[in-house]
Amino acid sequence: MTADNTVEAVFVRSTKDGFDIPCKIWQAKDNIPKVAAFYVHGGAFASGNCDSHPQMANALSQTLGITIITATFRCGEMAPRSTGITLHDLKDVAKYFQEKVESRNVPFGVIGSSSGGYFALELITTQIPGIKFDFCIPICPVAHPRRRYSYLRDCVSGKAASNNDYGHHSHDAETAKNMMERQLSYWETEEAMEIAGEALRWNRIAAGQSSGEVTPTLLIMGTADKNVPMHVNKYVQAWATRTILIGNAGHEIQNAPPVDNDFKKFLGDMDSFLANVVKNQTDISIWR
Numbered sequence: 001m002t003a004d005n006t007v008e009a010v011f012v013r014s015t016k017d018g019f020d021i022p023c024k025i026w027q028a029k030d031n032i033p034k035v036a037a038f039y040v041h042g043g044a045f046a047s048g049n050c051d052s053h054p055q056m057a058n059a060l061s062q063t064l065g066i067t068i069i070t071a072t073f074r075c076g077e078m079a080p081r082s083t084g085i086t087l088h089d090l091k092d093v094a095k096y097f098q099e100k101v102e103s104r105n106v107p108f109g110v111i112g113s114s115s116g117g118y119f120a121l122e123l124i125t126t127q128i129p130g131i132k133f134d135f136c137i138p139i140c141p142v143a144h145p146r147r148r149y150s151y152l153r154d155c156v157s158g159k160a161a162s163n164n165d166y167g168h169h170s171h172d173a174e175t176a177k178n179m180m181e182r183q184l185s186y187w188e189t190e191e192a193m194e195i196a197g198e199a200l201r202w203n204r205i206a207a208g209q210s211s212g213e214v215t216p217t218l219l220i221m222g223t224a225d226k227n228v229p230m231h232v233n234k235y236v237q238a239w240a241t242r243t244i245l246i247g248n249a250g251h252e253i254q255n256a257p258p259v260d261n262d263f264k265k266f267l268g269d270m271d272s273f274l275a276n277v278v279k280n281q282t283d284i285s286i287w288r
Contacts, residue, residue, distance in 0.1 A: 004029055004062050012071070012096045016088045022072040023093060024050045026061040033067040035109070035274055036101040037137075038094050040123075042114025042254060044179055045145070045186035046076030053113060055256035060111070063257075063267055064274065067106075069097045077185040081192050087126075090119055095131050107277050109135035109215075113254035114227065115183075117141020121200050121236065124215040135277045136217045137270060140225055140254040143233045144197030146190055149183055151229055152176040166229045169250075179227070201235040216241045218273045220266055222249030244269050 006027050011020040027033070039057060041048040049072035060066045071093045079085035098108050110133050112120030117138035124136045142148045154160040155176035163170075171179070187193045219240040221230055228251060230237075237243050246253055246264050258264035 005058055012093050014089060014092055016085065016092075019074070019089075021074075021089050021093060022050055023096075024057075024070050025097075026057045026068040026070065028062050028065055033101060033104055033106050034065050034278060035107050036067040036097065036104075037069075037109045037111045037135075038090075038097055039068045039070050040073075040090065040110065040112035040116035040119045041070060042112070042116040042140075042142075043075070044182040045115040045118075045142075046182035048072075048075075048116070053255055056113065056254075059257045059267060060270075064271055066274070067101065068111075069093065075186055076182065080185070081187050081196075086119070086186070087122065090123060091128055091131065094123060094128070094133075098131055107134035107274075109133050109137070109277070111137040111139070112141060113139045114251065115142050117254070118143055118145065118196075118200075121217075122196070124217070125200055133215050135274065136215050137220065137273070138217070138233075138236070139220045140222060140228050140251055141219070141233060141236065142228055143200055143236045144193075145183065145187055146193035146197050147232045147234075148228060149180060149187075149190060149193055151232070152180045152183075156180070165231045169224045169226050169229070171226050197235075214239070214241075216273070216277055218270065219243045220246070220253070220269070222246045222251065222253050224248050225251045227251035242269075242273060 006029055008025040010023050012023050013020055041052040050070040057068050057070055061068050073086060073089035075086045101108055110120040110123050118141050120136055120138050121141060121143055124133050151166060154163060155171045156173045160166050160170035217240045219236055223245055244266055249264050257267050
């Protein structure tokens with residue numbers, strides 16, 4: 001807990017196998033929630049927990065007044081893609097949290113960083129009975145896992161440095177190899193990565209065509225991101241409600257919002273985006 005923030009530890013029971021998913025609820029003291037969001041952490045699809053991104057969770061709750069829930073969901077080699085455990089954990093946490101805040105009549109959304117950004121996008125493009133997301137904010141998301149994996153392979157082989165698609169920003173071979181191993185521990189095959197990346201594209205189109213409604217989405221990326229080059233998010237850029245590009249910013253912006261460089265700050269953009277979400281979801285705007 002910080003001076004201006006309260007953090008409550010809770011457990012959400014998995015409806016798949018009874019596993020208790022450790023979670024934390026972050027909220028500014030004496031704050032009447034205006035918006036609530038499930039923040040999905042990153043970690044190369046293989047690591048991370050409900051305490052992985054405290055700077056981001058604190059900034060979202062203290063600065064923007066968002067009630068945030070984080071979770072230690074299972075992923076990586078302990079819960080590979082083929083088991084379906086990761087997505088099931090995420091759905092259970094999202095449903096628990098939505099039920100907890102729905103009586104307060106506040107918009108509910110999902111925010112995700114890096115690999116968590118992929119999961120956030122998957123949640124809004126997957127039909128989940130009983131869950132409705134009012135907004136989505138992916139920050140440096142790995143929206144197409146196979147494209148990111150191919151980029152990392154090029155880093156290992158030395159081809160990435162000369163590929164214009166990567167913006168002349170690339171990892172050294174050792175770092176890239178480690179990231180490849182971690183990503184593969186979850187996805188298991190490149191085919192699974194390809195299917196998932198393409199599914200985000202087509203499921204989003206199908207969702208809009210079938211219901212006529214799409215989840216307002218704010219995509220935030222850094223143009224100098226060595227972990228997730230911008231071409232990885234090409235499809236999401238095509239349909240996101242708004243896209244923010246932070247010049248000369250790397251992957252660090254998904255871990256903690258920049259505060260010492262006015263050109264790299266993006267909390268104000270999130271604030272404006274959420275103000276419109278709240279205005280559209282309620283009769284009277286309750287945003288400050």
